[in-house]
Amino acid sequence: MPAAAASLLATGLTEPQDVLQHCLALFRKADLAGLQQYLPGSYSAAVDAANSSSSSSSSGSSPGLASVPVGPWLQVVEQGPLAPLVGLLDVGSRRVLPGHLLRRSQVLSTLRPSPDTFQQRVALTACAGETSVFDWLLQWRPEVSKSAKAGGSSSGSSDAAAAAAGSGGGRWVLVSVRRDASTDVPLPTTPHPQAAPEAVVKAQLAALQEGDVFGASCYNMWHRKGLTSRKTSLGFHHDALRAKLQQQPYSLLVGHAGVQLGGAALPTQREQLQHVSVLAPDGTSAQFVWRLGMSTHGCWMASGIFSAEELAGGPQQERQQ
Numbered sequence: 001m002p003a004a005a006a007s008l009l010a011t012g013l014t015e016p017q018d019v020l021q022h023c024l025a026l027f028r029k030a031d032l033a034g035l036q037q038y039l040p041g042s043y044s045a046a047v048d049a050a051n052s053s054s055s056s057s058s059s060g061s062s063p064g065l066a067s068v069p070v071g072p073w074l075q076v077v078e079q080g081p082l083a084p085l086v087g088l089l090d091v092g093s094r095r096v097l098p099g100h101l102l103r104r105s106q107v108l109s110t111l112r113p114s115p116d117t118f119q120q121r122v123a124l125t126a127c128a129g130e131t132s133v134f135d136w137l138l139q140w141r142p143e144v145s146k147s148a149k150a151g152g153s154s155s156g157s158s159d160a161a162a163a164a165a166g167s168g169g170g171r172w173v174l175v176s177v178r179r180d181a182s183t184d185v186p187l188p189t190t191p192h193p194q195a196a197p198e199a200v201v202k203a204q205l206a207a208l209q210e211g212d213v214f215g216a217s218c219y220n221m222w223h224r225k226g227l228t229s230r231k232t233s234l235g236f237h238h239d240a241l242r243a244k245l246q247q248q249p250y251s252l253l254v255g256h257a258g259v260q261l262g263g264a265a266l267p268t269q270r271e272q273l274q275h276v277s278v279l280a281p282d283g284t285s286a287q288f289v290w291r292l293g294m295s296t297h298g299c300w301m302a303s304g305i306f307s308a309e310e311l312a313g314g315p316q317q318e319r320q321q
Contacts, residue, residue, distance in 0.1 A: 014172070016118035016138045016140075016172045017107075017110065017118070017120065019038060019138060019172040019174075020118075020120055020122075020136055020138065022038075023035065023038055023174060024097075024100075024102060024105060024122075024124075025102060027082070027097040027098065027100070028097065028098070028099060028100050028102050030081035030082060030097075030098045030099075032047045032050070032051070032081075032082075032084065032085075033047070033051070035047070035174075036048075037171065038171070038172065038173060038174045039085075039088070039173065039174060040088070040173055040174075040175070043084070043085055043087075043088050046084045046085070047084050047085075049084075050083075050084040066078045066079075066083040066084060066086040068086055068091075068263070068264075068265035068266075069263050069265075070262070070263045070264060070265050070273045070274070070275045070289060071262055071263060071275035071287055071289060071308070071311075072287075073287075073308060073311060073312040074273070074275070074289065074311055074312070076265035076266075076267055076273055077267070078094070078265055078266050078267070079267075079268070080094055080098070080266050080268070080269050081098050081269075082094040082097060082098060088174065088175075088176060088177070089176075089177050090176075090177065090178045090179055091179075091263075091264040091265060091266060091272070092132055092134070092178075092179025092196065092198070093134060093177040093178070093179060094266060095126070095130075095197075095266055095269065095272065096124055096126040096130060096132055096134075096179075097124070097177075098127075098269065099126070099127035100124050100125060100126055100127060101124075101125045101126075101127065104124075104125040105122055105123065105124050105125070106122065106123040107120060107121070107122055108121040108122065108123055108133065109121045115140070116139055116140035117137070117138075117139055117140075118137070118138040118139070118140075118172070119135065119136065119137055119138075120135075120136045120138075121133055121134070121135055121136075121180070122134050122136060128193060128294060128298040129193030129194055129298050130193065130194060130195065130196050130300070131194045132179050132180070132183060132196050133179070133180040133183045134177055134178065134179055134180065135176075135177070135178045135179075135180055136174070136176075136177050137174075137175040137176045137177075138172045138173065138174055138175060139172070139173055139175050140170055140171075140172055140173075141170055141171055141172075141173045142169065142170035143169030143170045143171075179196070179198075181198060181261075184196065184198060184199040184202055187199055187202055187203040187206060188200065188203050189203070190218055191218065191219055191295065191297075191299035191300070191301050192299060193297065193298040193299055195299065195300060196300065197264075197272045197274065197292040197300040198261060198264070198274065200219050200292060200300050200301065200302065201261065201274050201276065201290050201292070201302070202259075202261070203219060204216045204219045204220075204290075204302060205253070205256070205259050205276070205278075207219075208245075208253045208254055208255075208256065209254075209255060209256055209259075211254055211255055213238065213241060213242050213245060213254070214238050216241060217237040217238040217240075217241045217242075218237070219301055219302050220237040220240070220241060220301060220302050220303075221237070221293065221295055221301040221302070221303055222236075222237060222240055222241075222302075222303060222304065244305065249286040249307050249309070250305070250307065252278055252280045252284060252285075252286050253278060253288075253305075255280075255281065256278050256279060256280055256281070257279045257280060257281045258278075258279045259276055259277065259278050259279070260276070260277045261274060261275070261276055262274075262275035262276065262277060263275050270293060270294040271291070271292065271293050271294075271303075272291075272292045272293075272300070273289055273290070273291055273292075274289065274290040274291075274292065275287070275288075275289055276288045276289070276290060286307065286308065287307070287308040288305055288306065288307055288308070289305075289306045289308075289311060290302055290304070290305055291303050291304035291305075291306065
């Protein structure tokens with residue numbers, strides 16, 4: 001019976017919502033082998049390569065790693081359980097899905113724009129408490145028959161009919177999973193386990209735009225050598241942030257005119273690097289990277305802010321034309 005059920009799933013003879021629920025269970029366990037039946041061919045091959053390199057790592061070979069760009073001058077190697085699916089899954093998906101609380105998942109909306117396309121918005125809760133909404137996209141991929149290979153492809157109408165009926169040779173394939181950044185609003189006013197790291201960056205930037213350095217410092221958990229526990233209070237974080245903001249190009253963060261979050265990566269499952277572009281009122285722009293980590297209370301907090309000069313060694317400010 002289990003073999004028959006696996007065969008049913010592997011041939012795509014289920015409703016797409018059932019496939020998505022099965023994917024959620026597999027992602028929770030980071031079961032890449034089980035997920036392969038729902039992956040596009042290129043990502044299935046990437047999983048095979050990762051599994052192969054992982055099995056050979058014990059003999060001295062390097063395991064398969066994913067290099068993710070964070071800004072135009074920084075590449076970060078991800079080693080997380082879903083690293084082989086970079087591109088299919090955005091950074092929020094790779095962060096939340098492993099170990100997520102399956103019973104707290106909630107389907108918010110479903111859209112079927114065509115018989116062979118399925119979209120669903122699902123609210124998920126990470127194991128540490130972060131709550132985010134994700135947009136899932138699945139597509140029906142018909143199996144190409146021998147006659148079609150020999151004499152041309154089958155008609156689109158028959159493929160759509162097979163998808164609508166959930167029958168015929170083929171399968172539902174996961175095309176993408178993306179975190180909905182619009183759900184960050186309203187921004188958190190203090191660190192909270194439910195707040196995503198992107199929301200923490202936006203909240204800190206919003207405080208800096210208003211010139212509220214003390215409010216911005218409440219999102220920091222900076223560490224320095226030789227500090228006593230007394231000095232790691234909010235007062236220290238305020239003093240440390242204020243001192244950094246007195247330097248160039250960090251001074252551009254105070255009272256800035258606009259910001260844009262760029263690429264992000266996960267060096268570990270409890271650390272995220274976030275690229276941020278900042279525009280000053282006079283048209284000057286600068287690039288930064290926020291380093292965020294998970295606190296002992298399960299909150300995402302900023303553990304460092306770095307300029308492009310620090311990371312790339314060259315001037316990165318430019319005047320907008």
